[in-house]
Amino acid sequence: MIKDAIAGHFYTVGIGPGDPGLLTLDAVKVIESADVIVAPRSEIAKSSLALDVVQQYIPEKTDVIEHVYPMVRDPEVASANWAKISTRVGELLEQGLSVAHITLGDPMIYSTAHYLLEGFPAMVTADRIHVIPGISAFQKAIALGQVTATIQNDRMLLMPASKLEEVEKALQNCETLVLYKAGKGFNKLCELLERYNLAASAMAVFYAGIEGREVVYKSLEGLKDVEPPGYMATVVIRCGHRQWESKNS
Amino acid sequence: MIKDAIAGHFYTVGIGPGDPGLLTLDAVKVIESADVIVAPRSEIAKSSLALDVVQQYIPEKTDVIEHVYPMVRDPEVASANWAKISTRVGELLEQGLSVAHITLGDPMIYSTAHYLLEGFPAMVTADRIHVIPGISAFQKAIALGQVTATIQNDRMLLMPASKLEEVEKALQNCETLVLYKAGKGFNKLCELLERYNLAASAMAVFYAGIEGREVVYKSLEGLKDVEPPGYMATVVIRCGHRQWESKNS
Numbered sequence: 001m002i003k004d005a006i007a008g009h010f011y012t013v014g015i016g017p018g019d020p021g022l023l024t025l026d027a028v029k030v031i032e033s034a035d036v037i038v039a040p041r042s043e044i045a046k047s048s049l050a051l052d053v054v055q056q057y058i059p060e061k062t063d064v065i066e067h068v069y070p071m072v073r074d075p076e077v078a079s080a081n082w083a084k085i086s087t088r089v090g091e092l093l094e095q096g097l098s099v100a101h102i103t104l105g106d107p108m109i110y111s112t113a114h115y116l117l118e119g120f121p122a123m124v125t126a127d128r129i130h131v132i133p134g135i136s137a138f139q140k141a142i143a144l145g146q147v148t149a150t151i152q153n154d155r156m157l158l159m160p161a162s163k164l165e166e167v168e169k170a171l172q173n174c175e176t177l178v179l180y181k182a183g184k185g186f187n188k189l190c191e192l193l194e195r196y197n198l199a200a201s202a203m204a205v206f207y208a209g210i211e212g213r214e215v216v217y218k219s220l221e222g223l224k225d226v227e228p229p230g231y232m233a234t235v236v237i238r239c240g241h242r243q244w245e246s247k248n249s
Numbered sequence: 250m251i252k253d254a255i256a257g258h259f260y261t262v263g264i265g266p267g268d269p270g271l272l273t274l275d276a277v278k279v280i281e282s283a284d285v286i287v288a289p290r291s292e293i294a295k296s297s298l299a300l301d302v303v304q305q306y307i308p309e310k311t312d313v314i315e316h317v318y319p320m321v322r323d324p325e326v327a328s329a330n331w332a333k334i335s336t337r338v339g340e341l342l343e344q345g346l347s348v349a350h351i352t353l354g355d356p357m358i359y360s361t362a363h364y365l366l367e368g369f370p371a372m373v374t375a376d377r378i379h380v381i382p383g384i385s386a387f388q389k390a391i392a393l394g395q396v397t398a399t400i401q402n403d404r405m406l407l408m409p410a411s412k413l414e415e416v417e418k419a420l421q422n423c424e425t426l427v428l429y430k431a432g433k434g435f436n437k438l439c440e441l442l443e444r445y446n447l448a449a450s451a452m453a454v455f456y457a458g459i460e461g462r463e464v465v466y467k468s469l470e471g472l473k474d475v476e477p478p479g480y481m482a483t484v485v486i487r488c489g490h491r492q493w494e495s496k497n498s
Binding site for chain 2: 108
């Protein structure tokens with residue numbers, strides 16, 4: 001169990017899908033004790049959702065830096081923006097402050113932590129960096145759906161839903177397929193799953209863990225023409241099951 | 250955020266990889282307030298590791314049932330054993346007690362929760378079942394290794410390491426491959442990864458999150474002839490990276 005945040009150390013803290021109950025004890029400890037909190041927020045977001053989730057644990061004296069990043073897929077533009085905050089965090093650490101970066105979900109799974117870590121100056125060595133894992137959105141989805149994602153020899157594949165032909169291929173390479181960002185092409189995805197007779201074995205959660213906005217579909221049957229309730233969605237498809245082969249372990 | 254466990258309700262609680270700091274607030278709340286705790290333990294384990302992790306949160310008055318299950322891969326034998334505890338839990342719920350099943354990692358990812366849920370009598374309806382997600386061992390592994398598992402269009406595949414030819418195939422179907430139960434054939438796996446020039450992009454954690462036993466290898470280079478430090482291992486292989494394709498989102 002983590003003690004208080006250490007002077008001159010950096011923490012990237014996964015805060016889970018949005019429900020404060022899914023914060024870990026270590027996450028709370030770091031957020032309560034860090035000198036500075038860094039909360040990234042995309043330029044299209046009105047406020048930092050991550051900050052809302054942990055606000056109750058941030059002491060009044062703590063400095064909070066909201067870092068606004070652009071929604072571009074140009075690696076150079078993105079890197080230049082993240083380099084600024086990485087440099088600033090490096091300076092704060094050099095001054096002997098402890099810094100906690102908060103991120104929804106898990107810092108190592110589709111998170112902004114990567115960009116921040118990438119841009120750190122050389123003085124921020126690995127022994128001064130701590131990663132606090134967090135509950136990822138798909139875990140909240142399978143919990144809500146009461147869906148066993150894997151058992152015995154099952155394989156589980158996680159990927160963004162952006163390309164339907166990639167999704168179709170992936171159905172062959174796993175027993176459970178988890179699709180992130182599945183809100184945008186939701187109807188076409190439902191159509192594909194009906195074609196494979198998998199719509200009844202699939203579920204979707206929109207705005208998982210976010211109070212007042214969460215919508216759960218326990219099956220995707222008959223949804224190919226229904227307007228989805230938003231764009232932030234995780235879809236979980238049970239494509240099959242791989243049993244143990246031998247009778248004795 | 251969860252309030253106290255509700256009378257007549259069942260909770261399957263993921264308690265994370267073994268480090269109490271990775272318990273969620275909801276997990277602690279349920280463990281502190283449930284009338285009965287069910288802790289499964291395989292017949293080869295001397296004590297329940299899950300129980301050790303949460304012991305400090307279990308009030309003295311709470312009933313703790315240790316359920317011993319056989320290490321067999323015969324579905325019939327396994328089912329018959331689990332049916333007993335499922336029935337017993339059903340009776341406790343019927344009496345108006347709240348019951349929490351504790352499991353390492355996440356209840357929906359390679360966990361015993363599946364067997365317990367499967368055998369519930371019909372009276373235990375879905376609205377009386379609650380799944381509390383937990384940090385899975387692979388999340389502790391990537392946190393320790395400071396390995397970005399996925400970013401942008403990356404795919405991540407999770408599977409048991411049991412069959413090397415399946416592992417070899419999987420290297421082609423994802424950008425990050427997570428292998429559970431990787432201790433047994435560890436040297437042959439390292440050999441395979443050297444053949445694919447992936448040993449330096451792979452890491453292993455033995456006994457992730459378990460105090461005093463955790464061993465981290467940040468690279469698997471030069472390990473094909475080295476005796477592994479145990480059998481409980483998670484291996485994470487970075488096989489590649491898929492960038493965004495368009496310049497604007």
